[in-house]
Amino acid sequence: MSDHEEVIKFEEEGIRLLKESLDKTEDYQVPHVFVVGGASGDLAKKKIYPTLWGLYKDQLIPKQTFFVGYARSKFSILELREKVEPFFKVGPNENEVLEEFWKMNSYVAGSYDKGPDFQTLDSHIRGLSCKAHRIIYLALPPTVYQSITKNIHDYCMAPKECWTRIIVEKPFGHDSQSSAELSKHLSGLFVENQLYRIDHYLGKEMVQNLVIQRFGNRMFAPLWNRDNIASVVISFKEPFGTFGRGGYFDTFGIIRDVMQNHLLQMLSLIAMEKPVSLNAEDIRNEKVKVLKCIKPIEITEVVLGQYMGDPNGPNEDSRTGYLDDPGVSKDSVTPTFATAVLFVKNERWDGVPFILRCGKALNERKAEVRVQLKDVSGDIFTRGQLARNELVIRVQPDEAVYMKIMGKKPGNSFDCEETELDLTYASRYAGVKLPDAYERLILDVFLGSQIHFVRSDELAEAWRIFTPLLHKIDKERIKPVKYTFGSRGPKESDDLLKKYNFTYTGTYKWKNEAKI
Ligand SMILES: NC(=O)C1=CN([C@@H]2O[C@H](COP(=O)(O)OP(=O)(O)OC[C@H]3O[C@@H](n4cnc5c(N)ncnc54)[C@H](OP(=O)(O)O)[C@@H]3O)[C@@H](O)[C@H]2O)C=CC1
Ligand SMILES: O=C1O[C@H](COP(=O)(O)O)[C@@H](O)[C@H](O)[C@H]1O
Numbered sequence: 001m002s003d004h005e006e007v008i009k010f011e012e013e014g015i016r017l018l019k020e021s022l023d024k025t026e027d028y029q030v031p032h033v034f035v036v037g038g039a040s041g042d043l044a045k046k047k048i049y050p051t052l053w054g055l056y057k058d059q060l061i062p063k064q065t066f067f068v069g070y071a072r073s074k075f076s077i078l079e080l081r082e083k084v085e086p087f088f089k090v091g092p093n094e095n096e097v098l099e100e101f102w103k104m105n106s107y108v109a110g111s112y113d114k115g116p117d118f119q120t121l122d123s124h125i126r127g128l129s130c131k132a133h134r135i136i137y138l139a140l141p142p143t144v145y146q147s148i149t150k151n152i153h154d155y156c157m158a159p160k161e162c163w164t165r166i167i168v169e170k171p172f173g174h175d176s177q178s179s180a181e182l183s184k185h186l187s188g189l190f191v192e193n194q195l196y197r198i199d200h201y202l203g204k205e206m207v208q209n210l211v212i213q214r215f216g217n218r219m220f221a222p223l224w225n226r227d228n229i230a231s232v233v234i235s236f237k238e239p240f241g242t243f244g245r246g247g248y249f250d251t252f253g254i255i256r257d258v259m260q261n262h263l264l265q266m267l268s269l270i271a272m273e274k275p276v277s278l279n280a281e282d283i284r285n286e287k288v289k290v291l292k293c294i295k296p297i298e299i300t301e302v303v304l305g306q307y308m309g310d311p312n313g314p315n316e317d318s319r320t321g322y323l324d325d326p327g328v329s330k331d332s333v334t335p336t337f338a339t340a341v342l343f344v345k346n347e348r349w350d351g352v353p354f355i356l357r358c359g360k361a362l363n364e365r366k367a368e369v370r371v372q373l374k375d376v377s378g379d380i381f382t383r384g385q386l387a388r389n390e391l392v393i394r395v396q397p398d399e400a401v402y403m404k405i406m407g408k409k410p411g412n413s414f415d416c417e418e419t420e421l422d423l424t425y426a427s428r429y430a431g432v433k434l435p436d437a438y439e440r441l442i443l444d445v446f447l448g449s450q451i452h453f454v455r456s457d458e459l460a461e462a463w464r465i466f467t468p469l470l471h472k473i474d475k476e477r478i479k480p481v482k483y484t485f486g487s488r489g490p491k492e493s494d495d496l497l498k499k500y501n502f503t504y505t506g507t508y509k510w511k512n513e514a515k516i
Contacts, residue, residue, distance in 0.1 A: 019059055025447070030162065031064035031129040032446065035121070037148060038139035039069030039080065039107065043169065048139055049084040051438040056101050057094055061446050066128040069107040070121055077107050112140070113147035118155035125156070134158040135445055137167040146185050153189040165445055167196045170261055171252065172454070175470055176463040183456045192456060196445050201262035201367075202452040203437030205425075206395040210269040210369075211283070213393070213401065220391075223373065225348045230388065231501040232270060233370040234263050236358035241307060241485060242336065243320055247327030253334040253473075254358055260466045263356040264291075265454070266369055266395075271344050271354065280450040284458060291461035293346045296468045301500075304473070304480035305337030305490040307361035318485045322361070335473070335480045336360045339493040341500050342465070353500035357493060361485040367395040372502055385416045387505050399425040399434065404508060418508045 022028055034052065036044050055061045069080055081102055090098055108124050110117030125134065136152055138145060149166065158164045168186070173179025186195055201207050214220055223229070236258050242249040249257065265287075272286040309321035322328060322336050337359030344354065373389040390404040401423045409417040425434070444452055472478065481490040488494075497504070 022060060022447075027133065027446075027448070028062045030062070031066065031132040032062050033066045033068060033125050033128060033132045033134050034061075035068045035070055035125070035134065035136045035156075036139060037070050037112075037136060038141075040071035040073040040075060040083075041139055043139040044069070044071075045084045046087055047438050048137055048442075050087045050089070051436065051442050053088045053098075053101055054436070054439050055443060055446075056104070057097050060443055064129065064132075065104065066125075066132070067105045068121070068125060068128070069105070070110060072109065072111060074109045075107050077102065077105055080105070080107055112144040113151070115151055115155055118151040122156045131159055131162060133162045134164045135167065136164065137442075138169055140169070142171055142173075142182075145182060149186060149189055163194070163448075164190075165194055165196055165448075166190060167198055167442075167445055169198055171256060172197060172459055173463065174252070174256060176460070176467040179459055179463045183459065187456065193448075193450065195453075195456075196441075196450065197454040197456075197459065198441055199261050199265050199454050200437040200441065201265055201395075202454075203439075203441040204367075204395055205434045206393055206399050206401075207266060207269065208440075208452065209401075210266070210393065211278075214270075215274050226350055226352050228373055229352050230372045230374045230503070231353045231355060231497075232267075233355045233357060233372070233497065233502055234266050234270070235366060235368050235370070236263060237362040237364055237366045238360050239362060239365050239486070241317060241320065241322060241325075241361040242328075243317055243325055245327075246322070246325030249336075250325075250328045250332055250334050254336055254338050254360065255340075255466060255470060255473075258358045259338055259340065259356050260462055261454075262367075263358060264462050264465070267342070267354050267356065268458075270369060270371070271349055273348070278451070280453075283451055284455045288455070288458050288461055290344060290346070291458065291465065293344045293349075294342050294461075294465050295345065296465055297340050297342060299469060299472055299478070301341040301496070302469065303337075303339045303490055303492045303496050304335040304478060305359060305483045305493070306332075306334065306480040307336050307359075307485050308482050310485045310487075313485055318361075321485070333473075333477045333479055337362070337480070337483060337489045337493070339489075339496050340469070341496065353502075355497055355500055355502060357489075357497075359483075359489050363486055363488050365397055369393040369395070370502075381416055387418050387507060388503055420510070 036048050038044055052067055056065070069075070088098075106124065106128070108121050110120060125132065134157070136156070138148060140148065145168070152164075152166065173182050214224065268287040268290050272290045275282040275286045307322050309319045309324060311319060313319040322334075323330055323332060328334070339355060339357045342354045342356065343349070343351070369392070371391040373391075375388060376386055379386055386406055387404070389406075392400070392402050392404070394400045394402075403421040405419060405421060406416045407419040409415040441452060444450075481492055483490045494504070
C-alpha cells in the first residue's frame with residue numbers, strides 16, 4: 001500500500017469510527033432542522049452552506065436534517081443553489097448525494113422584525129417535521145440580532161421535548177456596554193447552553209491543539225511560567241487590504257475585528273491554568289479566570305497603523321491605500337494594524353509580556369503563537385553565540401509546531417548552531433485533510449459541545465480589557481502610523497516588541513526539507 005493510500009485508509013477509518021459513535025447518539029435518531037438566517041448573504045454563501053454540504057456528504061450530521069434558508073430576498077431553491085454551490089467541494093462520485101442534499105433544502109423569505117413572518121417560518125419547519133431539534137444560525141448583521149432573536153423566542157422554538165440552539169456570529173457588540181446589552185437581551189430569551197457564540201479561530205486545528213500540547217505533555221509544563229518565558233507574541237497577518245469591505249471595517253478597525261476576539265482567545269488558551277476536566281464549563285472557567293488577571297490595555301503599550309498603497313505594487317489592490325477605499329472616509333483614523341502588550345497578573349505570568357499583533361495588507365498570511373524563552377543563564381559559550389529558544393505554533397498556513405533550539409554544528413568544530421525540532425503537519429500527516437473551522441464548530445453544535453464557543457462572562461472580560469483603549473482611540477481620534485501595503489507593518493511595532501523583551505536576531509535560517 002502506498003503512503004497516500006495508507007493516509008486515505010487512516011482518514012476513512014477515522015470518519016467511520018466518528019460516524020459509528022454519532023449514529024449511536026440518542027439525539028441523532030431525531031430529525032433536525034438547521035435554519036440559515038441570512039441565507040442570501042456572503043457568510044452563508046462562502047462558509048455556512050459549503051460547511052453544511054461537507055457535513056452532510058460525510059454523514060456526520062443526522063440523516064434527517066432539513067436545511068431551511070431564511071432571508072428578506074425572495075429566492076427559489078434553484079436560485080439559492082446557483083449562488084452557493086460554486087463554493088462547494090464536490091468529488092467526482094458525489095453528484096447523487098449532492099442531489100439528495102438539495103432535496104433536504106428549502107427557503108423561506110421574510111423580515112427579521114415581524115412576528116407573522118416567523119410564524120410562517122415556524123409552520124414551514126413543522127411541515128418538515130413536527131418533532132425536530134432546531135439549530136438557528138444568525139449569519140446576519142448585528143443590527144438585527146435583537147429583533148430576530150426575540151421573534152425566534154416568541155414564534156420559532158422547537159416543541160418542548162426537543163431543543164433549540166442559536167449560533168451567534170461576531171461582532172458581539174462594539175464595547176463593554178453594547179455587548180452587555182446584547183448579552184442581557186439574549187439571556188432574557190435563552191439559557192446559556194442554548195447560545196453558541198462563534199469565534200471561528202477556536203475551530204482551527206492548531207488552536208484546538210493548544211490544550212493537548214500544553215496539558216498532554218510533561219515537557220512543557222515546567223517551562224510554562226515567568227521563570228522561563230521572556231515573552232509571548234501572538235500574530236495575525238493578512239496580505240490583502242479591506243477593499244470592498246472598507247465600509248464595514250471602518251466602523252470596527254483591526255482591534256475589534258481580530259485582536260479582541262481571535263488573538264485574545266489564543267492568549268487565554270496559552271495562559272490558562274489546567275482545567276479540572278475537558279468539560280466545556282471547566283475549560284471556560286479557566287479562560288475567564290486568566291482574563292480576569294489582565295488589566296485594561298494602556299495606550300502607551302500600543303502601536304496603531306494604517307496602510308497606504310504601494311505605488312510600485314504588483315496589482316491594483318496593493319497600489320490602493322486604506323483611505324482610497326470608496327467606503328472609507330478620507331480622514332479615517334481607523335487602524336488596520338495594531339500591536340498591544342498585555343500582562344497576566346498572576347503567580348505564573350507576572351511580568352511576562354503577551355504581545356498581540358495583527359494587521360491587514362502585510363507581507364504574508366500568517367497566524368502563529370511564538371513563545372520566546374529567556375536567555376540561558378551562566379553562558380559558557382563564546383559570547384553572543386546562543387540565540388533564545390522559541391516554541392512556535394503556526395496556526396496557518398502550513399500548520400506546524402517547531403522549537404528553535406541550539407545544537408552542535410555538525411563536523412569537527414565545537415561550534416553552536418541554531419536549529420529546530422520540527423513537527424510540520426504536511427510531512428507528519430501528509431495527505432490528511434484538516435477539517436475547516438466552521439465544519440468542526442457546526443458539528444459541535446449538533447453534538448451540544450460548547451468547549452469551543454465563547455461564554456458570556458468570557459466575552460464581558462474581553463471587552464473590559466479593550467473598551468477603555470477603544471474609547472480613547474475613538475474619542476481622541478488617535479492617528480495611526482502609516483505603513484506600506486506589503487510591508488511587515490510599522491517599525492514602531494518592532495520597537496515595542498524589543499522594549500517588551502522579544503529579541504529578534506535575524507540569524508535563524510530554516511533549511512526547508514523540500515529544498516534539500
Ligand atoms: N515546520 C515549518 O514549517 C518550519 C518553518 N520555518 C520557517 O522558517 C522561517 C523562519 O522562521 P521564524 O520562526 O520566523 O524565525 P525568524 O527568526 O526568522 O523570525 C522570528 C520572528 O521575528 C519576526 N521578525 C522578523 N523581522 C523582525 C524584526 N526586524 N524585528 C522584530 N521581529 C522581526 C518575524 O515575524 P514577522 O515578520 O511576522 O514580524 C518572526 O515572528 C519562517 O518562514 C518559518 O515559517 C521554520 C521552522 C519550521
Ligand atoms: O474574523 C475575521 O477573520 C478573518 C480571517 O480569518 P481566517 O480564518 O481567514 O484567518 C479576517 O479576514 C476578517 O477580517 C475577520 O473579520
